[in-house]
Amino acid sequence: MPLRHLAVLLALLLLAAAVGPAAAMAAEPPPEDAAPPAEPAPQAAPKPAESAKRGKRTAKDLPPRYREWLEEVEVLITPQERETFLSLEQEHQLEAFIDRFWEVRDPYPDTARNEFRDQWELRVSEARAEFGNLVEDRARHLLLNGLPPNRIRSNCSQLLWPLEVWIYPPSERVREVLVLVFVQQWGVGRPRLWQPFDGLAAIVQAPALSGVSGNVLSQVAMVCPNGDQIAGAIAHVLRMGSMEYSTLLQAAERPGSGESREWVATFHAGSTDLxxxxxxxxxxxxxxxxxxxxxxxxxxxxxxxxxxxxxxxxxxxxxxxxxxxxxxxxxxxxxxxxxxxxxxxxxxxxxxxxxxxxxxxxxxxxxxxxxxxxxxxxxxxxxxxxxxxxxxxxxxxxxxxxxxxxxxxLAEANAAIATGDTTIRIIVPRGDMLAGMVRFDTLITGTDVAQVAFALDGRPLLTKIRPPFSVELDLGQMPRTRTLRAEALDAAGKVVARDELLINASAHRFATRLLEPQRGGKYHDSLRAEVAVEVPEGGVVERVEIYLNETRVATLYQEPYVQPIVLPPGEPVAYVRAVAYLPDGNSTEDAVFINAPDYLDEVDVQFVEVYATVLDREKRPVANLGRTAFSLFEDGTPQRLLRFEKVEDLPIHVGLLLDTSASMESRLTVARDAALGFLQQTIQPRDRATVITFNDRPNLNVKFTNDPALLASGLAGLKAERGTSLYDTIVFSLFYFNGIRGQRALLLLSDGRDEGSRFSYEDTLDFARRAGVAIYTIGLDIPRRDLDTRRILTRFADETGGRAFFVKEASGLAEIYSTIERELRTRYLLAYQSSNPSRDGRFRTIDVKVAGSGLEVKAMRGYYP
Structure with a gap:
């Protein structure tokens, strides 16, 4: 709908609602002979001497170029960033801060341009050209949101103070129509943003109020040019009320879009000053x-x-x-x-x-x-x-x-330095969730590659002795995670380059791989530790620690993650270990043995984590059990628990799946509100949640976050339409969880059976077993006679350690979500090292038993090694 029509519609609807005299007279006008309201005086900057006494610089102490830059980012920079910037004294430090300031806000860091910086600097030029300053309300909103597509200036001096109306359509920053009214009261000074608590008296000239009988907006619509649009915009803001409008403004005035702030704490710590x-x-x-x-x-x-x-x-x-x-x-x-x-x-x-x-x-x-x-x-x-x-x-x-x-x-360490002249890179095929027959090509640089050897999941596949150096793989019906390795060899059979690709890798994958030293290599005086780190989408590496055996020898806080290591004399058997950390404390590691005898084999230890919920006869979670109350069996064989922990304080990753098919139309609003209540009640600072809606296909509305506003935005503007692709949505959601560790749960709300999914029920159930994510299913208004749908939802829950719920009315959803929240906070973590060393890929059953009468355990039924 064109924005002008939107404004007219707002005017007609809201004027019909009769905005009464109370709203119109929310604020008393000043006396006619009163002076116009003065602009608040800017806070005077302290004199240099005063600043020196406090030991802190102010913006006034900066060279002109940096003082001007600080003015340009005033609405964007955080107090911590500003304080750090003012503490820097060297010109190269100030320049480095500015570069880093924009770098952390770059939405696409892999590209040469910084789109955010380019856009901001363009808006700064626009604001100066439009308003001659960067401090007034219009300039601030132009910087944060750009110029609006619909901008209405009033020309109604007989009724209104000079004003402008800006109307923005819904956007990623603000998920609904944003209306801004800027008023130049008394016709002097800089226009200010008008809000509902200011009342209509701040907009309407006092002499015009006497003969209007309180219906000011109707008079504006009839008398003023563009009056219908102006009155509709004002009425829209009034009807929102002060609280709702303030919440909307918070979203519109939020600087940036979730950029990392850790850099501020570390920037000054990296100083080279004594x-x-x-x-x-x-x-x-x-x-x-x-x-x-x-x-x-x-x-x-x-x-x-x-x-x-x-x-x-x-x-x-x-x-x-x-x-x-x-x-x-x-x-x-x-x-x-x-x-x-x-x-x-x-x-x-x-x-x-x-x-x-x-x-x-x-x-x-x-x-x-x-x-x-x-x-x-x-x-x-x-x-x-x-x-x-x-x-x-x-x-x-x-x-x-x-x-x-x-x-x-360092002679041995330096001998391992690779020039990078010869490289091989496996090209990632287009598309997500790869399955079936897929071709993988390679890109090679250098002239000394005579053949390429491929291996899948550690097992040799084939060796190509002539171009094209590609391979076709049958990945099966489901999008499983596989590891493809390609090694380029010269004419003498020496490996000159290698690459490794994790097929169907998740955006959340966090992994470390030691490129040097070579597994089983022989080293005497020194070696070169070279580490490759894959970080989750949007993540950064906080540090990489290098160990020789269990002794940490170096910590690297930036790329390249390369460290020469001097070895103790005697060529003892040892291992090099690299551990990478994210700012939130999550870590991943890799280890390589060196100087090992030929008969030494590496054993891949299978460490299994099981999350269990214990319910009493009334289906209430039991939270006071100890380690001795539990026993765990794998394929009928007792296992020794190496870790036991109550997870009430551990972070949770939750996927909220909401059915938006046509059959949900009458219940969608209540279902949405119940889901929002669950997110607001459950998600704590260390937790993360994602919102996925589905009808005939899944839609990732919000990626994993703990931002309440972003999560709420994923539930806004939902429309019930089309069919129900249940199995495809489960596979899509579990695939999205791939790469995330710890406690994970999927909450699935649907009112019907699957209709036309690409994946079958059996394949989806098998995929859910492999994923290790607890699935909580909620069947809404599913008839008791529909035994098949009820059985399917129950089976997904039972096999993965979740629980199935069935409710007749949507009004009962809030209670179910509260029950799930209590269960997630009262689970037990049971971890063990499997006594079965084989890697045959067969499904292994898990049976968790608990001592006590009338207690029931909910845990995953098994796993694939």
Missing amino acids: PAGAESMPAELVVGYPGRRQTRTLVQASLLVPRAAAGRAELGGHASYNFLLNGEILLGRRRFDAFRYKFDLPADRAPERIPLTFERLLRPGTYRMIVRLEDLNGGRYHRSEVTLEVPEIAGETGPPPPDDETARL
Whole structure:
């Protein structure tokens, strides 16, 4: 519907509702001889001397360029960001902050452009051109929401103060029509945003009120040009009321769209400035260029710290040296790179000069590098600043490090540096939920690839000896997760490049893979640990920890996740472990054995987690049981519980599935409100929920989030239409859960049987068993005689550890959701290591028993290893 017609319709409907004199006279007009309301005086910036006394800078203390930038982002920047920005003193630090500020708001970080920044800077230009400033209400809303498609200026001086009406259609930020009315009361000063609590007296000129008999809006509609639209907009805002309109404005004035704020806390922590009064520590900075990665040169730097000058920590019989290193690389006056490392080295094998080695990749050129090293045990600091003349490396290797001892120790590690000239990449086929026959092609660079060997789930498939280096796979009927590996070999049969693809990987996948060292490799003095990390959609890596056996040797806070490691003498059997962390504490790891004898086999330990609910005779959750009350059997064999925990405090991932087929039309509003109540009551800060609606196909309305407003927006504007694709929706939803660990539950509300799904009931049930997600099914108004539909919903719940509910009226849904919420918060986590070491892929049954009379256990019936 055109927005002008929308405004007219609003006017007709709301004027017919007779906005009465009480609303019209919500505020008394000022006396005719009263002065116009004054603009609030801007808060005066403190004088430099006053600022210095407090030890804090103000915007007035900034150079003009940075003061202007701060004005441009005033409605966007958070208080924490502003405080951090004002605390920076070096020009390259201010520039780095601005770059990072926009980077965290980039909606598409994989593209060259920052679309958010481009749009914001365009809006800043528009606001200055339109209004000559960035501070008035119209400018603020233009910056946050852009210019509206429908903008109405009043020309009705006999009745109204000068005003503008802005009408925005529904958007991702605001899920309903947004109407803004800006009033220039008394015709002077900057127009202000009018709200319902201001009353009509703030809009209508006082002399015009005497003869209107309270029906001001009708008079506006009849007398003023565009009066119908203006009156409709004002009436629309009034009918919303102060509370509802304020909520709408909060969404419209919310800066950004969920960008990460963790960077603010870490930005200043990465400073290379020395604290006031810091005690110095001796160290030597040695820089070498031992190789390259394609056109970039590998800069390998080592800070050599005299052992006698380092502080030594002794805790629980373990002695160590511990250092924190911050660094910056400057190109001209701008910060080109920043890095942070933590080193934890066993004291019993530390050399006379402790090498703290790190690597960066730079293109040939001249740079300036600043490093600050903090001895975490001795409390002393070292700061070095050097010019880097980064050379171009033409061959496969560069010159050795200038320090002879460092060169000797790192020779093996540097031998594993790959130039990147030869690469192989498996091309991901188009589409999601891949099944059936699928062709996988590869993209190869370099000239020394003679053949490509493919393996699926660790088992060799075939070797292609000529192009095209592709393979066709039968992935089966269901979209299962599989691992495809491709290794490029030269004419001598040596592996020169490799790639690995997780087929049907979830957007939530969080995984770590050690590219170096090689499994089973032999190393004497040193090795190179190189880590590849896959992060969930929208996620960032907080840090990667590198371990030699169980001793952490380095912590890397940024890419590249590469760390040379000096080995203890004697070539003992050891393993390298890499652990990656997200900011919320979730972690994933990989390990590789080195120097192992040929007869040593790696065993893949099967660790199984079972979430169980215990109900009493009245179907109420039982929450006070201990470990000894439970016994667990796999394929009839007793298993030893290695972990037992009550999950009331563990985070939950919930998928809310709501049937919006045509048969739900009369009950959809009540069902929606009950679902919203569940989300508002259940989802805590550590939890996440997703909203999926379905009719003849599933729709992902809201991705996993704990934002109440976003979750509510996924339930707005629903329309009941078309058929019911039940099985496809279950598969789609479980597939979306793929890659998420911990307690997971799917809440499915439907009023009918499946109609025309691509997947069958048997395949969907098997897929649900593999997923490990508890399914709670709610059958709404399903007749008792429809035994088949009831049996299907019950089976999905029983097999996955959920529960089935059936209710006649939609009014009973709120109670059911409350029951499910109590069950989710009173489950038990039972974890065990399977006594069956085989990997035959056969379904294994699980039977959980609990001691006590009249108690019933709800848990998944089994799993596929």
